[in-house]
Amino acid sequence: MKMDWFSCNGCILITIDDAMIQATVPFHLQLWHCKPHIVYTNISINETVKMFIEERKRESATNSSVNADEWKLDDNQIKSALKLLECFDKEAVVKIIPIRNQVGVHAIAFSLKEILDRWGDRTEELAMDSTWRTNKAGYKMYGFVGEGNGQSIPFAFLFTTSTLACKDGYKIHMLTDVLQFLKMCCPNIMFMLSDKEVAEIKARLGIPVELLVPS
Numbered sequence: 001m002k003m004d005w006f007s008c009n010g011c012i013l014i015t016i017d018d019a020m021i022q023a024t025v026p027f028h029l030q031l032w033h034c035k036p037h038i039v040y041t042n043i044s045i046n047e048t049v050k051m052f053i054e055e056r057k058r059e060s061a062t063n064s065s066v067n068a069d070e071w072k073l074d075d076n077q078i079k080s081a082l083k084l085l086e087c088f089d090k091e092a093v094v095k096i097i098p099i100r101n102q103v104g105v106h107a108i109a110f111s112l113k114e115i116l117d118r119w120g121d122r123t124e125e126l127a128m129d130s131t132w133r134t135n136k137a138g139y140k141m142y143g144f145v146g147e148g149n150g151q152s153i154p155f156a157f158l159f160t161t162s163t164l165a166c167k168d169g170y171k172i173h174m175l176t177d178v179l180q181f182l183k184m185c186c187p188n189i190m191f192m193l194s195d196k197e198v199a200e201i202k203a204r205l206g207i208p209v210e211l212l213v214p215s
Helices: 047-055 057-066 077-090 113-122 170-185 198-206
Strands: 011-016 027-032 094-096 105-112 125-131 140-148 151-162 191-194 211-214
Touching: 047 057, 077 094, 077 105, 094 113, 105 113, 105 170, 113 140, 113 151, 125 170, 140 170, 151 170, 170 198, 191 198
Parallel strands: 125 191, 191 211
Antiparallel strands: 011 027, 094 105, 105 151, 125 140, 140 151
């Protein structure tokens, strides 16, 4: 699905200096919006819910330890995560995305199968964003997100870490592998939003979108 479009009273101002016409960049461009986005839905937690959570902190901690056998499958958190994903992959809850092996790089990628099955064909826009050092193991996370009914829908995630032995361009290869997988699941993508990170922009070349907009 597409994001909502609206009249934002935006304006683009392009100024060209005749004296600088021979310069590499002979013009100056300004872009602004009087209304940058639609009104956000209030998703804040009210005081009653906050009090409910506060009063049950101990219960939450107890429940976490009681069912640890279900989600902690190894003392090593990386091995545990891989085993858990393999279990969910067999149950068709997630789909492990194959990532090419690269020296000095470890990557874990997976998609949420039910969500992609439901929204993949209807998705025309895809966003990609990342966080740094998501967990104690120092993995970086990339998220791949679509939109439905005005809300963000997570499609896939990529967790990765690297050592000094990694080669230039390793991020591009990883992201390309994930995007090519999503290309098969979302054949109607027309638009993609990414950060200004060079690897994200170059990896986008592996997916047939007409327009890329770095945020």
